Amino acid sequence: MATFEEKLTALESVVDRLERGELTLDESVRLFEEGIHLSTACKSELESAESKIQLLVNPESSRSRTTDLLLETEEDPDDDEDEDDIEDTEDGE
Numbered sequence: 001m002a003t004f005e006e007k008l009t010a011l012e013s014v015v016d017r018l019e020r021g022e023l024t025l026d027e028s029v030r031l032f033e034e035g036i037h038l039s040t041a042c043k044s045e046l047e048s049a050e051s052k053i054q055l056l057v058n059p060e061s062s063r064s065r066t067t068d069l070l071l072e073t074e075e076d077p078d079d080d081e082d083e084d085d086i087e088d089t090e091d092g093e
Helices: 004-020 025-057 059-074 080-091
Strands: none
């Protein structure tokens, strides 16, 4: 499995290739789709790391945050609607 840094480097490469504008439409669409998947994976890892850091910085609220972390890990990472619901819940705390 690729590390966060490897995914980020791959995403940067995709963006560079798309920005050059030298690809066919089919290649551009395929790369765009790959970029979306990489972006989603990176975002998920960043959100997970942020949650862990918050637990370390503010251990008093660990009970409610632990529940949020469990919900995040049980979700399907490709299901954007559920991620948005969790973000809205976290923002409201």
